[in-house]
Amino acid sequence: MIDATGMPQSGVLLGGTSEIGLAIIRRLATRRLGRVVLAGRDPAALEQRANELRSSGIDQVSTFVADVRDAGALDGLVSEAWARLDGVDLLLVATGDLGTAELSELSAGRVASIFEVNAGGPAAALLAFAEAMAAQGSGRLVVLSSVAGVRVRRANFVYGAAKAGLDAFAVGLSEALEGSGVGVTIVRPGYVRTRMTAGRSQAPFAVDPGDVANAVVRALETGEKIVWVPAILRLVFAGLRVLPRPVFRRLPG
Amino acid sequence: MSAAANEPSPSDGERLLSGWGRAPVSRARVVKAHDGLEATAALAAASATGERLIGRGLGRSYGDAAQVSGGVVVDLSGATRLLCFDGASGVVTAEAGLSIDTLLRTSVPEGWFVPVTPGTRQVTLAGALAADVHGKNHHVDGSFAAWVERFKLATAAGTLEVSKERESDVFWATAGGMGLTGLVLDLTLQLIPIESSAMVVDTERAADLDDCMARMEERDAEYRYSVAWIDCLARGRHVGRSVLTRGEHATSARLEGAGRAAARFGPGLRAYDPRELASVPLTPPVRLLSRKAVAAFNEAWFRKAPKERRGEIQSIQAFFHPLDGVREWNRLYGPRGFTQYQFVVPSGAEETLRSIVGSLSSNQVPSFLTVLKRFGAADPGHLSFPAKGWTLAVDIPLGLPGLSELLDGFDEEVAAAGGRIYLAKDGRLRPELLGTMYPRLDEWREVCDRLDPARTFSSDLDRRLSLRRPLRRPLRRPRTSPGSRRTPLGRSPGEVAP
Numbered sequence: 001m002i003d004a005t006g007m008p009q010s011g012v013l014l015g016g017t018s019e020i021g022l023a024i025i026r027r028l029a030t031r032r033l034g035r036v037v038l039a040g041r042d043p044a045a046l047e048q049r050a051n052e053l054r055s056s057g058i059d060q061v062s063t064f065v066a067d068v069r070d071a072g073a074l075d076g077l078v079s080e081a082w083a084r085l086d087g088v089d090l091l092l093v094a095t096g097d098l099g100t101a102e103l104s105e106l107s108a109g110r111v112a113s114i115f116e117v118n119a120g121g122p123a124a125a126l127l128a129f130a131e132a133m134a135a136q137g138s139g140r141l142v143v144l145s146s147v148a149g150v151r152v153r154r155a156n157f158v159y160g161a162a163k164a165g166l167d168a169f170a171v172g173l174s175e176a177l178e179g180s181g182v183g184v185t186i187v188r189p190g191y192v193r194t195r196m197t198a199g200r201s202q203a204p205f206a207v208d209p210g211d212v213a214n215a216v217v218r219a220l221e222t223g224e225k226i227v228w229v230p231a232i233l234r235l236v237f238a239g240l241r242v243l244p245r246p247v248f249r250r251l252p253g
Numbered sequence: 254m255s256a257a258a259n260e261p262s263p264s265d266g267e268r269l270l271s272g273w274g275r276a277p278v279s280r281a282r283v284v285k286a287h288d289g290l291e292a293t294a295a296l297a298a299a300s301a302t303g304e305r306l307i308g309r310g311l312g313r314s315y316g317d318a319a320q321v322s323g324g325v326v327v328d329l330s331g332a333t334r335l336l337c338f339d340g341a342s343g344v345v346t347a348e349a350g351l352s353i354d355t356l357l358r359t360s361v362p363e364g365w366f367v368p369v370t371p372g373t374r375q376v377t378l379a380g381a382l383a384a385d386v387h388g389k390n391h392h393v394d395g396s397f398a399a400w401v402e403r404f405k406l407a408t409a410a411g412t413l414e415v416s417k418e419r420e421s422d423v424f425w426a427t428a429g430g431m432g433l434t435g436l437v438l439d440l441t442l443q444l445i446p447i448e449s450s451a452m453v454v455d456t457e458r459a460a461d462l463d464d465c466m467a468r469m470e471e472r473d474a475e476y477r478y479s480v481a482w483i484d485c486l487a488r489g490r491h492v493g494r495s496v497l498t499r500g501e502h503a504t505s506a507r508l509e510g511a512g513r514a515a516a517r518f519g520p521g522l523r524a525y526d527p528r529e530l531a532s533v534p535l536t537p538p539v540r541l542l543s544r545k546a547v548a549a550f551n552e553a554w555f556r557k558a559p560k561e562r563r564g565e566i567q568s569i570q571a572f573f574h575p576l577d578g579v580r581e582w583n584r585l586y587g588p589r590g591f592t593q594y595q596f597v598v599p600s601g602a603e604e605t606l607r608s609i610v611g612s613l614s615s616n617q618v619p620s621f622l623t624v625l626k627r628f629g630a631a632d633p634g635h636l637s638f639p640a641k642g643w644t645l646a647v648d649i650p651l652g653l654p655g656l657s658e659l660l661d662g663f664d665e666e667v668a669a670a671g672g673r674i675y676l677a678k679d680g681r682l683r684p685e686l687l688g689t690m691y692p693r694l695d696e697w698r699e700v701c702d703r704l705d706p707a708r709t710f711s712s713d714l715d716r717r718l719s720l721r722r723p724l725r726r727p728l729r730r731p732r733t734s735p736g737s738r739r740t741p742l743g744r745s746p747g748e749v750a751p
Contacts, residue, residue, distance in 0.1 A: 137323075221656060222589075
């Protein structure tokens with residue numbers, strides 16, 4: 001059950017090995033979260049993360065192997081999660097793949113695949129969980145979007161375009177769920193220091209997964225729908241969005 | 254969440270439900286039961302299909318006690334018949350859904366008052382028993398269950414006639430049992446005699462919390478009713494400044510001597526016709542009770558109260574149910590709703606009370622309804638809330654960042670002092686502390702399991718706190734989050750509020 005302050009007791013992390021996702025799970029476990037399903041592609045990696053969560057004191061952690069691109073597997077995840085967790089309070093969507101933005105490496109198939117992992121699959125998962133949560137009249141969908149989708153840059157434009165699609169889908173879904181008891185929280189982090197970004201040049205306003213986790217807990221409490229991490233990025237991007245293209249192109253980072 | 258609904262609705266069907274605090278919200282199938290037969294039929298149907306079920310009255314418990322996600326909610330607010338009223342003895346038998354409001358409109362003109370009323374008269378008799386409600390007279394008269402002679406309870410194992418002598422463990426598991434033992438179908442209650450519908454009220458101000466507690470300890474015994482309103486935004490040496498109101502039912506002799514003030518109580522001195530003065534027609538998109546608004550209200554409220562005034566004549570509604578004058582005032586808290594944090598700590602644990610009031614002040618928690626009261630002895634209800642000591646009730650708007658952590662800290666202080674929080678108000682207690690706060694929980698679980706081994710009776714409150722079912726194993730949790738740089742409510746410790 002979600003308590004009056006917005007804290008969930010059970011949750012599914014889709015993208016079960018995501019550093020940001022796991023940081024959010026651990027942070028929520030200091031409040032009420034005690035029953036978790038980690039879902040993802042790599043059984044061994046999931047099991048390792050599950051063990052880490054168990055040893056950090058989370059009561060019930062299990063894993064579920066599913067590829068976010070497989071609609072059948074997502075259906076299986078929904079029914080399995082409800083059975084294991086006795087109702088799901090929280091879905092945290094943290095799948096993502098930076099892919100590539102090099103034209104020489106891109107093909108129609110590659111673009112479709114990057115879109116599928118970053119947008120199509122997550123959108124399908126949100127939809128499936130939203131429906132089941134609306135039936136119980138409560139639930140929170142937390143989507144890891146990215147500032148990369150707010151104004152798409154040359155350096156990661158395929159990833160950015162997919163995140164833009166997911167972000168817009170989540171905003172629309174949030175409207176569609178108004179009055180259902182189910183809420184959507186859209187998280188727009190800037191540069192987060194993780195394995196995924198390791199080796200890339202660090203952008204200004206870089207944060208750690210723990211900072212994202214704190215922002216998510218805060219948003220669940222306040223009911224804020226769109227969360228920028230760090231918060232200053234809301235202002236920064238209000239400016240960047242209207243910056244003329246020749247200037248935007250020359251920005252570092 | 255904007256769709257929380259706690260208004261009684263005329264029809265059956267699936268809908269979103271919440272308590273008076275408007276959070277948490279969940280969806281259930283509501284079945285209106287207009288009498289015991291309809292209620293037992295709904296229970297039999299749910300037992301057969303394996304659905305979870307809980308009863309509901311007027312939806313005045315603040316949290317998630319009267320809702321069950323995905324299950325069946327039996328709405329008994331339409332079962333309102335007054336079955337028997339003995340004007341000589343003051344004993345009344347009524348169906349579960351009769352409200353204190355309706356009962357008083359009949360009984361007051363006849364010279365009888367409910368022995369215990371909470372701060373609203375819009376509660377059903379069955380709800381009052383399920384929460385074992387208390388009033389301003391707990392130090393003298395105890396809680397609601399003390400005055401209940403018997404009731405009829407539809408359990409999963411059949412319908413029982415329950416009294417303190419017959420099925421006494423079921424009686425005391427039901428008093429404060431939050432509806433989880435069964436559906437109360439009707440109950441028999443002893444009323445108290447009154448000579449008039451007027452109250453004689455003494456009001457005084459206290460400079461701080463210690464002054465308030467001292468005044469209460471010194472002279473509470475002289476009054477049947479006593480309560481203190483506390484300004485929890487006051488700071489420094491004013492922390493806990495308060496207004497005490499204490500009173501009695503006015504005797505007819507006292508009222509006859511009151512001259513013009515007595516006129517409105519009619520020739521028989523027992524006129525009673527409370528009205529709603531205003532209503533909040535819709536939920537505003539934002540919380541109207543901001544910190545500044547509450548601070549201004551509290552300042553005005555404290556200053557408006559007389560330093561000392563004796564013998565004021567007041568109406569029943571002004572003394573007991575002032576908030577009932579504004580219909581659906583809970584909407585003022587906006588779409589996120591509010592919670593009420595109410596705890597009791599034993600006499601001798603005043604330090605815990607000071608600590609929490611101090612923390613409310615230093616964190617500038619914007620509550621305009623903070624109430625302190627002394628409880629008398631506990632009754633034998635397994636999960637009954639009142640216990641000898643001090644109880645503080647604080648209305649807190651939801652949506653403040655850090656609130657979850659702040660209240661978890663209060664939970665620990667209360668549990669460590671041997672106190673507990675009130676389940677009828679709760680929407681967020683730390684589940685691990687339930688057993689510490691309610692040491693007779695296992696005894697209560699045994700009664701429930703005997704009546705309902707299949708666990709048909711359940712509620713969101715039950716599921717959230719594992720009331721009926723022990724936690725698989727105690728959760729090991731760090732007390733505070735290492736990653737959080739914010740202090741509760743987003744303030745740094747030294748920061749001074751405007």
